Structure formats: C-alpha cells, structure tokens
Amino acid sequence: MKINISKYIIAGCSMILLGSCSSDFLEQSPTEFISEGAATADTKALFLSLNGIHRSMYIRYEDQGQTGVGGIMQQMDIAGEDLVYTASNLWYRSVYDWTAASNENSAEIRFPYRTFYQIIRNSNAIINNADAAKGPQEDKNVTKGQALLYRAFSHFQLVQIYAKRYVNGAPNTQDGVPLVLTTQDIVGRSSVEDVYKQINADIDEAIDLLKGYKKPNNSHLDSGVAHGLKARVNLVQGNWGIAADNASKARAGKNLMTIAEYTSGFNNYANQEWMWGSHIVELQTAYFANFGGYMSRNFSSTVIRACPKAINSKLYDLIPTTDVRAAIFSKTGQHPNIVLVSNAQKFPYTSQKFLSVSTGDSRCDVPYMRAAEMYLIEAEAKARLGATDAAQVLFDFVKKRNPSYVLSTKTGQALADEVMFQRRIELWGEGFRFMDLKRTNSALDRSGANHNSIYTGNVTTVPANDKRWQWLIPRSEINANPLVKQNDL
16 A cells, blocks of 8 residues: 655644545645654653544545544445435435445545545554653553554454455455555555454554553543454454453443433443444534434434435334334334424434434434444354353343343354344444445345335345455555555456
C-alpha cells in the first residue's frame, strides 16, 4: 500500500491525521498541523493523539453518509438480507444492490479502505514512538496498548471486506490486504494468513500492556475489549476454543441490559452492557451525518422520514412475542410510543432500535462492542466444539431478552444455527451481517421477505462463492501503488 509520507498531524478538535492511502485524501484535510514528533513527544501528547484516533471513528469524511466506523457498520448490514430499504433512497444504494462491490471507482468501496488505513497510520505513530516518549511507563503502556487494538481492529475489518474468507485448516495464502506497520510503509498485499497472524500478535501485546488498566469510559479500550476483539477474530478463523475462552474473559464483570434499558434507544455508551462505543457530544456533532441521522427512527432527516430502516419480515416473524427484541421493531410501522415528525413515512417492520436525542438532534452513541456479542460468540464456538455447556451459555443470554425462553436441547450444528438466529436479531444494525454470511460461507437470500426488487436491483440471492463477496480494491489505491494487486474483476 502506498502511504503519502506526511510529517504532520492534525491538531484541531483533538483529531490527528498522519496520512492516508493516497495523496488526494490529504488534500481534503484541515490546514492546522503540528509535527508527528511533537504529537508523540511525551505521554500527554500520546493521549491527545489517541483521543484523535477515537474521534476519527465518528467524524464525517468525503460526504454526509461517510461518518466513520458507524457508516461502515451500516454498509455491512445493508449488504446483507436483514436490513430492508422501505423506499427509494440513494443512501448506500449501490451497496444495497451490490454494484459497489464490483466497481473499483465506487466511493462506497473507497470509504472503508481509506478510513481504516487512516486509523492504522495514526495508530502506527503511537505504537512506534510510545516507548521513546517522555512520561510514566504506565501511560506509555496504556496508549500503545490501545493503539495496537485500533491497528488490529482496522486490519481485521479490511481483510474481511477486501479479501477471500479465512478457511480454518487451509493455507490461506490468498491475497489479504497490505499490512502497514509503520507510517512509511509502501507494501503490497500480504496473505490472509499473515494478516491474521499480525492481528493476533497486536491483540496479544495489547492484552499484556493493558493489564490492570481501569478505563474512564467506554470510548477507551481496555483488556476486556482486547479479549473481545480476540474472540471476534478467532471466531472468524474457526479457532473455537480460543474464541470461547476470550469471549468469556471479555464479558467478565459486565451485565446484560434490563428489559427497560433494551427499549430505551441504544444511544448511551455508558449502558452497563456496552464495552466499547463512541459518545457523540454536542460540540462534536456531525449533524445530519451522525449515526442517528441514518439509523435512528425519530430524527427528522430526509432519509429517515422517507426511507426508515426495516427488519427482514421473515426474520421478524420468527421472534417470539415474549422477546423484548420484538418491541424494538414496529410490525405496523406506527411506532405509537415514540415521537415522529408529522410527515414521517410509515412502513411495516420499521426499526426503533436506535433513537436520536430528539427529532431535531441526531446524536446517537455508536456501539462497537457489547457483552451480548460475547455470550453469542462463546455459545456459537462451544456449539461448534460440541461442548456440553454451549446451550447453557446461550440460555443465560437469551433468558434476559425473553423470560419465556427455555434451555435448548439442540446440539452441534442445530445449536449453532440457533445461535446464528440470535445473532441476527440481537446484532441487527450493528454491522455484522455481511461478515457473518461471508465467514460461514453462506449465500445471501433476501427472497420471500419485504425487500423491493426495484431497490435491490433484483439482487435477491448471491451464491457463497460469488466474487462480489470480495470488494474490489479502490482504483485510486492501485494507481498510487502498483504493488497492490486487484481482486478478480
């Protein structure tokens, strides 16, 4: 990958930008800079730089729809079958109809690539300078450990989107993504196996560095988040024992939401179940570009008024009426218990999972990791292992959502399938579905549900072996760095 070798860091609004995948991205940056050396000279500067990385998780990029990781989460669900467009809308339309995946000039495929490599580059500045910075060793460890997790998270997202899936037991020599480990790397694509080795190595080092760290809030990353990321990665790799063990460690000391909390809008990163998220303060709001500006039900934006997000009707109809997750969708589309603007269009099966501050304030905290996911990872991994306590782990979780749920008697693949159903209804809208389909080598199937073929571009099914599961590398990157090879066109 070609990185424009910039010596600068953006200081405004506590945000850094050390560079990105190509020079044209830098041309869109603010003009207030300080040197990289100054930004990593001591531990106080390291913490400011780390806060800048977190800020970059939810800022607006090239256009209104491209709001950091929250925007990419939307893409990953829009490309699946469980999020439904209720009306014609240009918001990630080419992701919904799968044309973006095979268009190397698409802004939609460029957005995740640039966003995650920007985070990687900024993380590298901290990782490679923290040890030499002035200040307490504990502070060096904390900043370096969190930067390692940002780098691991970003490489993990990239390799899932742009490379062929990881296959447990196979050599995995297929092209992955460029492994960028310094601020000056110009490299081609590493193998999928090597990318995952580096991801795991970064997480393992972070776990050691973050031992004993008590984070001030959930925008920071601690050992719990590190174990959670380790669980995610190894679930994708099919390392079931490692995934289950780390998921259990990650959720230790965390409580699941109460029924009342579950229906309160998924908009508070201080929620007892959240492990990692972004808190959108009023001074840093992106207004219409906020996560709540697209995914909430109550904010008054054109996209929400005209095309509110709905759940796959077939999936919704499988949710028991005693399950609180049925209550975060409105089968009639009327939403009688929340305030909508008078001209909001109403469609069946629309979501009220995410609620913004008000009809005039789109702020909604963005969830990146919750304890619920850790229960689901542990249950799935143990089911695939044939562990005797797999059903009990699932029961301990689902009982909190559905008081009428009874302990499953299923085992093996049947139990794993039940866990996958729970993942679909629990993690709806949080950016997992496309990647879940890909990691399990499952076909996309939107048939028989409330998808409109006009809006999907008649993309109802996509076979598991279709080349579009590997998004193309952006043409701008390949033009800038001939070491990077394109996926199959």
